Amino acid sequence: MAEEKGSAVGEVVHEVRSHSSKGAHVASLEKYKKLHEDSVRDPSGYWGRLARRELKWMHDFDKVKIGSLKNGDLAWFVGGKLNVSENCLDRWVEEGRGDDVAIIWEKDEPGQAVKYTYLEVLHKVCQIANVMRKFGVKKGDPVTLYMPMIPEAAFVMLACARIGAPHSVVFAGFSAEALRARVDDVHSKWIFTADEGLRGGRTIPLKKTVDDAISSCDFVNKCFVFKRTGADVSMTEGRDLWMEPELEGQRPYCPPEVMDAEDPLFYLYTSGSTGKPKGLMHSTAGYILYAQTTCKIIFDLRPGDVYACVADVGWITGHSYIVYGPLANGTTTLMFESTPLYPDAGRYWDVVETHSVTQFYTAPTAIRALMRHGPEPTEKYDLSTLRILGTVGEPINPAAWTWYFKHVGKERCAIIDTYWQTETGGIIVTPLPGATPLKPGSATLPFFGIDLEVLDPQSGKVVPFVEGEESSGVLCVKSAWPSMTRTVFNNHERYMNTYLKPYPGYYFTGDGVTRDKDGFFFVTGRVDDVLNVSGHRIGSAEIESALVAHDAVAESACVGFPHEVKGEGIACYVILKLGNEETDDLIKDLRNQIRSVIGPFASPDYIVITPALPKTRSGKLMRRVLRKIIALEADQLGDTSTLADPSVVDSLIEKVATLRK
Numbered sequence: 001m002a003e004e005k006g007s008a009v010g011e012v013v014h015e016v017r018s019h020s021s022k023g024a025h026v027a028s029l030e031k032y033k034k035l036h037e038d039s040v041r042d043p044s045g046y047w048g049r050l051a052r053r054e055l056k057w058m059h060d061f062d063k064v065k066i067g068s069l070k071n072g073d074l075a076w077f078v079g080g081k082l083n084v085s086e087n088c089l090d091r092w093v094e095e096g097r098g099d100d101v102a103i104i105w106e107k108d109e110p111g112q113a114v115k116y117t118y119l120e121v122l123h124k125v126c127q128i129a130n131v132m133r134k135f136g137v138k139k140g141d142p143v144t145l146y147m148p149m150i151p152e153a154a155f156v157m158l159a160c161a162r163i164g165a166p167h168s169v170v171f172a173g174f175s176a177e178a179l180r181a182r183v184d185d186v187h188s189k190w191i192f193t194a195d196e197g198l199r200g201g202r203t204i205p206l207k208k209t210v211d212d213a214i215s216s217c218d219f220v221n222k223c224f225v226f227k228r229t230g231a232d233v234s235m236t237e238g239r240d241l242w243m244e245p246e247l248e249g250q251r252p253y254c255p256p257e258v259m260d261a262e263d264p265l266f267y268l269y270t271s272g273s274t275g276k277p278k279g280l281m282h283s284t285a286g287y288i289l290y291a292q293t294t295c296k297i298i299f300d301l302r303p304g305d306v307y308a309c310v311a312d313v314g315w316i317t318g319h320s321y322i323v324y325g326p327l328a329n330g331t332t333t334l335m336f337e338s339t340p341l342y343p344d345a346g347r348y349w350d351v352v353e354t355h356s357v358t359q360f361y362t363a364p365t366a367i368r369a370l371m372r373h374g375p376e377p378t379e380k381y382d383l384s385t386l387r388i389l390g391t392v393g394e395p396i397n398p399a400a401w402t403w404y405f406k407h408v409g410k411e412r413c414a415i416i417d418t419y420w421q422t423e424t425g426g427i428i429v430t431p432l433p434g435a436t437p438l439k440p441g442s443a444t445l446p447f448f449g450i451d452l453e454v455l456d457p458q459s460g461k462v463v464p465f466v467e468g469e470e471s472s473g474v475l476c477v478k479s480a481w482p483s484m485t486r487t488v489f490n491n492h493e494r495y496m497n498t499y500l501k502p503y504p505g506y507y508f509t510g511d512g513v514t515r516d517k518d519g520f521f522f523v524t525g526r527v528d529d530v531l532n533v534s535g536h537r538i539g540s541a542e543i544e545s546a547l548v549a550h551d552a553v554a555e556s557a558c559v560g561f562p563h564e565v566k567g568e569g570i571a572c573y574v575i576l577k578l579g580n581e582e583t584d585d586l587i588k589d590l591r592n593q594i595r596s597v598i599g600p601f602a603s604p605d606y607i608v609i610t611p612a613l614p615k616t617r618s619g620k621l622m623r624r625v626l627r628k629i630i631a632l633e634a635d636q637l638g639d640t641s642t643l644a645d646p647s648v649v650d651s652l653i654e655k656v657a658t659l660r661k
């Protein structure tokens, strides 16, 4: 059971003594500390040993690591050859585990799960790979996926890995315009989609969105379409192809391509503080090793476990912890097509009971949405199989943490608050179940091989850790780890400027952090203009450029503000062009503009029409002032003496007060 004791800084520390600590991969804090120290002292020794033990190589590597963070020229497992799909599938079949369940697909409608064994997944992946080869997809060709949460999404990812074609999965909530930008940037000639998606009882017109997106991309050779709902969709002759008839009769084996350790496994677009989204590149060996190892140790995977991460494969969490991490461990992984509230607030727990889930991984925003429905739904189901409860995507507020711990975990399961990013490829700060004391709101301590440092953003100097003292700064990593992103597609300079040049010699996360007196990390959120809305990353610059593309908009500035369920809400301050007036229709139109350029999930909570924005005399926008105003904290504006026209602030305060009533 849990013991609660007050820590000196006032948070509650939980020491979870559950069956999760008995025989856990890392049994105590002392053991963690020793292993962590060893791993950061000799990263090559640590990762080299693991790479040989945990992965299947076609050819051994010569050197564990070359290059440096300073130069941005890192390479891991140099000279090594392997194939990720072989590591995720063939080796378990070869070990005689072909009949073990690899994927449980929990469909949108409850009670309709479908299970696929490792042998079945291998066959399906090989058949898809053979179709791709038949139509001319080659090693190195980027392939875009715009897929619903159906097992075929994972099959296609693995089929891409099998033939060495890097995938670029685009979350199916993105609009046609956002999809077009991503297809265009990576210049992918191949696209996979489905007729429609199904989520919370509603259909999502995926094929239609793809049609709109690629109508101007004449470099697209083929659009491969899976059937999900059977909807009548339009198919362009010569370009579009139904997959089901193509798969029939395909050989269920396809030899895996021999891939270099550093060959790209995938690109994944993510938002930054400026400009358009970046196609982050992840490598083959380093990525799969890190996904495999973190998944195994952090979720304390054991034979017979049923592991459920309810994210979407369109985000990095889905890549690393629905598909690659669990399958590279031979675990049973669950794919969830629905939402936490469909058909009611008990859906997650119904899934846990039905499939005897042992690890459950979700986002704080989902927990906060469920908290509103009270604990009853968690009491209706048998949750006794659960050992570990993970969260990811944004800081978890202590109230949500405690609710998850009490009502879902019954004070018996470890809450694993995992901090990481699309860039890091896998979890980098996390408690280890059974070893690390838990503090609500803290991702606690670095994973093995991760050497964290807190830097002072003004001086760029290290803020040293002094036991018993709290300190803050920006979170950086001091030495490379295998799954860090290697580059931005077609723009290495941007990669250097964003991550490696701000603090030379360090990887810069873009997050602020407080380290408590025990050295535990509390990530406080982005220090740049990236918003985190319901765990989805959106750049304020992206929303602003969507708005100024509208005829009526002269200028806009978008900021986040604390939101009870979403974590962060979006507020857009907009200056209209002369001759336009604020009307309900115009506001609706502006909202639609953002939905159609980015996607519905980026829909703003507030649009504040204003004649001017708070700028300094030199013309610099004071976002801090805009954030305080929308957060109803105008009493904490700080120094506004540099503003060119201080009266702007008063009129904005007044306007926001009426909007937020």
Ligand code: WTA
Pocket: 270, 315, 316, 317, 391, 392, 393, 394, 395, 396, 417, 418, 419, 420, 421, 422, 423, 443, 509, 510, 511, 523, 524, 525, 526, 532, 535, 536, 537
């Ligand atoms: C935030 C998601 C606090 C952070 C895997 C980071 C978190 C961004 C946590 C990356 C956490 C993620 N605690 N903040 N446990 N996990 N974040 O790329 O700001 O979608 O930089 O990757 O989410 O979001 P991304």
